[in-house]
Amino acid sequence: MSNGQAAPRKAWREAIAQYAKELRLPIVRAHLGEHIAEAQQRDMTYEEFLALLLQRECDARQESSVKNRIRLAEFTHKKYLEDLSVPDLPADAQKKLKLLKSLDFIKEGRNVILAGNPGTGKTHMAIGLGMKACIEGYKVWFTTVPILVNRLRESRAEHTLRQFQSRFEKYDLVIADEMGYISFDKEGAELLFTHLSLRAGRKSTMITTNLSFERWSEIFQDPVMTAAMIDRLTYQSYTINMNGNSFRMKETKEWLDKQNFE
Numbered sequence: 001m002s003n004g005q006a007a008p009r010k011a012w013r014e015a016i017a018q019y020a021k022e023l024r025l026p027i028v029r030a031h032l033g034e035h036i037a038e039a040q041q042r043d044m045t046y047e048e049f050l051a052l053l054l055q056r057e058c059d060a061r062q063e064s065s066v067k068n069r070i071r072l073a074e075f076t077h078k079k080y081l082e083d084l085s086v087p088d089l090p091a092d093a094q095k096k097l098k099l100l101k102s103l104d105f106i107k108e109g110r111n112v113i114l115a116g117n118p119g120t121g122k123t124h125m126a127i128g129l130g131m132k133a134c135i136e137g138y139k140v141w142f143t144t145v146p147i148l149v150n151r152l153r154e155s156r157a158e159h160t161l162r163q164f165q166s167r168f169e170k171y172d173l174v175i176a177d178e179m180g181y182i183s184f185d186k187e188g189a190e191l192l193f194t195h196l197s198l199r200a201g202r203k204s205t206m207i208t209t210n211l212s213f214e215r216w217s218e219i220f221q222d223p224v225m226t227a228a229m230i231d232r233l234t235y236q237s238y239t240i241n242m243n244g245n246s247f248r249m250k251e252t253k254e255w256l257d258k259q260n261f262e
Helices: 003-022 026-030 032-041 046-073 091-101 122-135 145-157 161-170 186-199 223-234 247-261
Strands: 112-115 140-144 173-179 204-209 238-241
Touching: 003 026, 003 032, 026 032, 026 046, 032 046, 046 122, 046 140, 091 122, 091 238, 112 122, 122 140, 122 173, 122 204, 140 145, 145 161, 145 173, 145 186, 161 186, 186 204, 186 223
Parallel strands: 112 204, 112 238, 140 173, 173 204
Antiparallel strands: none
16 A cells, blocks of 8 residues: 555544544544454455444444442442352242243332242342343342441431432332331331332332241331331242242352361
């Protein structure tokens, strides 16, 4: 290539890079030279070259969006459904997992209640479904019930409850883990009831609990509120019986056996 040809091409590349900067196309800008070399090597048409540029920019944006949704979801751990030992799940969870993995419950605004004894995979399932929802474009927020109640109390004290409520209502899926580990006073119970009720029938809420519904009065300490809460959360919901053998106990036993063997 002569210097006469190289100079205009360099100018065009610089112009493309500048346009990419102004249009906020960082992948095009950062990898323009590589894309041009690939297009020349593969003898692409102009249409193929343009499609390649836009596809890679789009792919990068989608990947960035997924990472951002996962970050904003505030998961305590990154757990994936693929890492679940399905044969070790309780029978009802095995039966309904395929249905839940479709995420149709989010589209339909239905709740999911994962209820059973500790260590049977409730939190792993909940986070795994939440991660899948983030990947598929849904806005998710993960919290424990005690932390949620504390956030509500703080928002009320700081006069920001309405702003919190507005955000809380808009999530496609809220995962409230560990219902039943601690009980609440009247104010905490009322705040939790009010905010979970806001989503009922419109947006999905997933609850994990180690208590049967008959024992939820231990959390809310008010039979009328308890009955109303159960009615709101379970109406047209998917309730999964998570009673079974503890994963954690099994893993602990395997670890101890390994130590003794060594």
